[in-house]
Amino acid sequence: MQNIILTVHLILALLMIGVVLLQRSEGGGLGMGSSGGGAGGGVMTGRQAANALSKATWVLAAGFLITSVALTVLAANEAGESSVLDRIGVGNTTAPAADDTNTTGSAIPDVDLTPPPATDSPVTPPAAQ
Template identity: 65%
Template sequence: MENVVLTIHLLLALALIGVVLIQRSEGGGLGMGSGGGGGAMSGRSAATALGKVTWILAIAFISTSMALTIIAAKNAAGSSVLDRITDAPPPAEATQELPALGEELLPPSGDDTAPLTPTAD
């Protein structure tokens, strides 16, 4: 059931993006383009067919979003992420010992006969 709702949700998202991009821009964003004449901003224009389709898709998108939230809450079965973390086994102890302070931290060279030691000049 969740996969069906999720598929419908994704299709609605794509359709909503497409319908919004198809619509004609009115050029009135942030008050720009409002000249002295009447134009599109002078009166309440009638809703176009694309505007109605946009509203329908938006309502359907919000509905599927709420449905997915409800389905996810039912599938959670009262468990928390923190409950899953505490049920995990403890990490294994590190078996490799770290070198003592002052020892050389560089990897050994190809020549094993001469150890690397700092020289005092």
């Protein structure tokens, strides 16, 4: 069901892009090639084309909104009570094994964090073995 709604949603989005791109800012729309007085023999006058395109835009936008809400409701129902973090196992704390402890008794390895003594000589890389 979700795949069908998603497909309709994508088709509506593409159609809405096309309809919006057909519209002209002056309101010409599909009648952009006809002459001023309607004597050009076009299918629609400029005003009729603008009205048809604006109505089509509203219909497509309403369908897009409805499919967006439907997809959100379906995703919320499918998610249930679990979160993404629950699915990947973040927050599952387990006690460390007895072998993993260091000298202080914690699972963090012993690391010497003190900086090396300052010297005036340059640091040389270790020799290759």
